[in-house]
Amino acid sequence: MPMKLAILGLLLERDMHPYEITLVMKERSMDRVIKMQTGSLYYAVDKLAEGGHIEAVEVIHSPDRPDKTIYRITDKGKAFMEQLILQQIRKSDPMYHPVHIALSLTHLIDQEKVENLLEERIREAEHEVNFAYQLYEEHIAVVPRSVLHLMYGRYEHCQTELKWLKCLYEDVVARRLNDIGRPIIPD
Amino acid sequence: MPMKLAILGLLLERDMHPYEITLVMKERSMDRVIKMQTGSLYYAVDKLAEGGHIEAVEVIHSPDRPDKTIYRITDKGKAFMEQLILQQIRKSDPMYHPVHIALSLTHLIDQEKVENLLEERIREAEHEVNFAYQLYEEHIAVVPRSVLHLMYGRYEHCQTELKWLKCLYEDVVARRLNDIGRPIIPD
DNA sequence: GACCCCCTATTCAAATTTGAATATAATAAG
């Protein structure tokens, strides 16, 4: 559903063909907020079309490229979008942290390897923070506040993740990952 | 992969049947960290068994219940787990925020409805923070530090989310979601 | 000039996830 919602949201701005949608999504870093494989995008587009929520406006044939089918959102689609937004907020898909499972098992393996990998991960997390901040900054004067909140939220979560990784890293360096009984939150 | 990793991690502690695994996972709130439907758990168990990473130890027949197949992790499975941990840390599955997409489109719909739903969402987020903290607290003296970090991390992310939701809520109340140009980060 | 990667746009088979269906007993609630 979040994929369908994203598609409808973008088609509300202007008519587009699926490939164009992926480009815009990447431009806005939506691929950091939801899972976005091309396969599932085309699938979602098909489903929306089947349901009459979007419809083909035009098919552009080029001699050597695949045809582009440009879609537009229908009135039914607009109503559907509203429904989806409310429904998604109501029973919000939880936010998962798949890497954390792996990290929670690191006490079982060679600490030196973990230490090195974590250093890389921290460097990457730092980039993500910077990137998220920049995205936020660049969009202040461009997008409505609700969209800006999306970017701000990502920035905050990236910061939290970085801080957490650094905290974990300290324990790896100190070879404390097997300890039991010492609280992490200082108090 | 995170599902397989979780299974291997638990089977390392002791032999279990799939249903028992789901129970332990819920006990430890792992279902907040990774997606955990029973269907995919059984699927993952089958795959692990096919690959020789785990093996059936015993099948318990009861007169009126389905049979329980108890699995144990093999040496191959232990090696595989180590590989998986390293691989997962290396190219960590990103953390997605599926609800945020819906929230970023809220400027398009009836603000009163959004306001009410957000209030509910905030209340829930508060519960999640408390719950995450409690889980962390209760496990200080019980689990190794790396696992405690998992719980601490969840607590931190929940707090971040709550803070963010409150910030968004203020803008909904002030009917500012359509504004453009005003930064969110005070400065 | 040869090689390699990226861009354009989509499709498809195979892998995986979803979530309802199954069937029974025990416990709780009214």
Place this chain on the structure above:
DNA sequence: CTTATTATATTCAAATTTGAATAGGGGGTC
């Protein structure tokens, strides 16, 4: 005493996701 819910354990068809395959042209590099 009856009805509802919970716990037990797993399976399966249907929905969805994955990621490689396609295929021609353009641009950069050694």
